[in-house]
Amino acid sequence: MAYTFDFSSLWDYAPVLVHGVATTVGLTVAGTVLGVGIGIAGAAARSSGNRPLRIAVGAYVELIRNTPFLVQLFFIFFGLPSLGIRMPEWAAAILAMVINLGAYSTEIIRAGIDATPKGQVEAGASLGMTGPQIFRYIILGPAMGKIWPALSSQIVIVMLGSSVCSQIATEELSFAANFIQSRNFRPFEAYFLATALYLALAVGVRWLLARMGHRMFMKGAARA
Amino acid sequence: MRFATILGAVGFATAVLTGGLSTAAHADALERITKEKVLRVAVPQDFPPFGSVGTDMKPVGYDIDTATLLAKEMGAKVELVPVTSANRVPYLTTGKVDLIISSLGKNAEREKVIDFSAAYAPFYNGVFGPDSVKAETVADLDGKTVGVTRGSVEDIELSKVISDKVNVRRYEDNNGTISAFLSGQVELVATGNVVAAAILERKPPRLPNLKFLVKNSPCFIGLGKDEGPLLEKVNAILAKAKTDGSLAAIAEKWLHAPLPKDL
Numbered sequence: 001m002a003y004t005f006d007f008s009s010l011w012d013y014a015p016v017l018v019h020g021v022a023t024t025v026g027l028t029v030a031g032t033v034l035g036v037g038i039g040i041a042g043a044a045a046r047s048s049g050n051r052p053l054r055i056a057v058g059a060y061v062e063l064i065r066n067t068p069f070l071v072q073l074f075f076i077f078f079g080l081p082s083l084g085i086r087m088p089e090w091a092a093a094i095l096a097m098v099i100n101l102g103a104y105s106t107e108i109i110r111a112g113i114d115a116t117p118k119g120q121v122e123a124g125a126s127l128g129m130t131g132p133q134i135f136r137y138i139i140l141g142p143a144m145g146k147i148w149p150a151l152s153s154q155i156v157i158v159m160l161g162s163s164v165c166s167q168i169a170t171e172e173l174s175f176a177a178n179f180i181q182s183r184n185f186r187p188f189e190a191y192f193l194a195t196a197l198y199l200a201l202a203v204g205v206r207w208l209l210a211r212m213g214h215r216m217f218m219k220g221a222a223r224a
Numbered sequence: 225m226r227f228a229t230i231l232g233a234v235g236f237a238t239a240v241l242t243g244g245l246s247t248a249a250h251a252d253a254l255e256r257i258t259k260e261k262v263l264r265v266a267v268p269q270d271f272p273p274f275g276s277v278g279t280d281m282k283p284v285g286y287d288i289d290t291a292t293l294l295a296k297e298m299g300a301k302v303e304l305v306p307v308t309s310a311n312r313v314p315y316l317t318t319g320k321v322d323l324i325i326s327s328l329g330k331n332a333e334r335e336k337v338i339d340f341s342a343a344y345a346p347f348y349n350g351v352f353g354p355d356s357v358k359a360e361t362v363a364d365l366d367g368k369t370v371g372v373t374r375g376s377v378e379d380i381e382l383s384k385v386i387s388d389k390v391n392v393r394r395y396e397d398n399n400g401t402i403s404a405f406l407s408g409q410v411e412l413v414a415t416g417n418v419v420a421a422a423i424l425e426r427k428p429p430r431l432p433n434l435k436f437l438v439k440n441s442p443c444f445i446g447l448g449k450d451e452g453p454l455l456e457k458v459n460a461i462l463a464k465a466k467t468d469g470s471l472a473a474i475a476e477k478w479l480h481a482p483l484p485k486d487l
Contacts, residue, residue: 074403081407089393089409167400168409169371169393179394182375 007189013180020176021197023090027172028159028205031097035158036151038098039105043143044135046106047113057106064103070164072096077168093165093172101158108150112143145217152209156202163198173197253322253447254454261300265291266321266446269306273421273478274327274345274443286478287325290344290445293470294323297461313338316446322454324446339449341458343442344471346484349378352420352432353405353412359435365390371410373401378414381439406430414438417479424480434481442487 010017045057064072077092087095116139124134144151163174171179177194181187257263267287268275275285283304295302305321312326317337327347330340351359351370359365362382366389372379374394386392393410395401398419405413406428413420413432420432445462447455465471466483475483 077409078403078407081409086408167396169395169400169404175394178374178396182379 003188005189005192006186007193009184009186010180010189010193013176013184016176016179017173017193017197019171020173021201023170023172023175024159024162024201027090027093027097027162027165027170028155028201030094031101031158031162032155034094034098035101036105036155038102039109039151040140042102042106043109043113046110047139061103061106064100065107069096069100069161070167072100073164073168089165089168089170092168093162093170096165097158097162100161101154104154104158105151108147108154109143111150112145112147113139115146116143141217145213148209148213148217152206152213155209156205159205160198160202173201252453253451254457257298257300257322257454262303263291263295263298263300263323264303264305264321265295266305266307266312266315266324266326267291268309268312268326270308271327273418273425275306286345286474287327289474289477290471291323291325293465293474294325294445294458294461297464298457313446316448319448322447323458326446327443328446329441330444334446337449339447339451339455341445341447341455342462343444343487344462345443346417346440346475346479346481346487347443348440348484349376349381349414349416349438350420351382351412351414351435351438353435354430355433357411357435359412361436362386364435365412367391368412369393369410370412370414371395371401371404372414373398376415378416378438382414385438405432417481421479421481 042057042061045053046061048054073092073096076087076096077089080086120138120142121134124138129137162170162172165172166175166178169175173194177190181190184190267283268285269277269283271285273285275283275287278284283306288304291304292302305315307315307321307324307326309326312324312328313334315321316324324338325344327345328334328340329347334340351365353359357368359368362385365386369391370382370386371393372382372395374396379394383392393404395404398415401413401415402419402423404410406423408430412435415432417434420434423432445458447458462471466487472483475481
């Protein structure tokens with residue numbers, strides 16, 4: 001079973017691949033920033049005293065964490081137009097990723113918040129800090145520090161999961177690989193390269209997040 | 225009468241020259257059909273709307289109706305032989321059937337082993353869309369979004385001719401392409417007339433009506449080599465069916481589209 005690799009046939013498609021990598025990175029950055037934002041808000045809501053809010057956020061988290069990403073994506077892209085809500089495929093892809101990461105990061109960040117000793121919150125209150133101040137300076141920082149590795153993993157999972165967005169013709173990296181192999185009939189080379197690029201992206205994202213985590217939380221965590 | 229005699233003589237001479245005895249031996253298919261009153265036809269059973277198995281387990285479809293029409297005109301009973309796309313030509317060359325009516329396209333390799341009648345069914349890839357979207361030529365696609373199944377014949381053919389002002393959305397499979405069209409995510413869809421017919425069948429809010437052809441490869445009836453009289457008979461029946469509207473009725477029934485004028 002000798003297979004002769006022919007990567008030269010991929011060279012013509014370099015612009016497609018570059019565009020694909022750029023789209024994957026763009027989707028990941030937008031999805032991560034907005035998704036983690038929702039996660040923080042969701043975790044704050046889930047730890048708050050407002051019971052209807054807690055239940056609403058809990059329902060959102062359960063709904064998203066217990067349905068497949070592909071179905072969520074199809075629901076947004078193919079389903080919502082029936083209600084008159086129509087968006088381009090990149091917007092649908094980002095929205096699906098944000099909603100998805102938002103649910104997972106809500107749970108992850110909530111775990112970090114739960115792990116904050118109650119005494120620290122009371123200490124903050126006794127210093128005259130307001131509720132938002134306590135959340136911002138006492139709870140959130142150490143909580144994010146504790147769960148940062150778990151959150152980083154989830155971000156990488158979401159980035160790799162963005163490959164599914166090729167199904168609604170979002171021209172990201174998997175789309176590029178699928179497109180190339182449908183034109184040059186060299187699937188092994190196309191997917192080999194796509195795999196290598198995903199691996200490089202994932203390693204890069206992990207490294208970047210580890211650096212960010214170190215800068216943002218390590219000093220704080222040491223003090224906490 | 226004289227024309228038929230000449231044609232017969234030419235046919236005989238060709239048979240002698242090219243095939244010798246064995247070819248000449250089965251060059252009398254029409255004679256056998258008229259004598260036994262049975263027309264054996266290879267039909268598809270897995271390719272709607274051309275041929276599929278109905279709820280009563282009998283094959284139904286465009287090809288089956290065409291076969292029945294031919295048999296009726298020949299005064300024979302039709303005997304349907306279900307075949308796959310891979311074995312339909314061998315069924316004919318080994319004499320198990322008289323005709324292949326199985327959405328068969330014409331190509332050089334097939335022409336070496338079998339003969340073809342006139343076209344009897346339209347089979348093409350085209351750009352489809354609702355009446356509200358104007359697109360009569362490839363140039364009209366500029367600035368529009370067109371959905372297509374990635375790597376399909378229509379994708380390859382369309383990609384060759386469109387400008388980069390066309391917003392082509394390429395989906396993984398036909399389902400994705402159809403969903404994108406039906407949900408209005410793309411204005412137009414490039415696909416086969418068979419797929420468009422399947423969508424029209426369900427009468428969705430957005431109807432894929434033909435805008436223009438991308439690639440035309442109509443279906444032909446396959447016959448054994450050197451079956452001159454049978455070929456003549458089949459072509460005569462097809463010509464009659466095209467003028468008297470009976471073929472158009474079959475097209476309307478199964479493809480939900482009129483028969484193209486140039487077929």
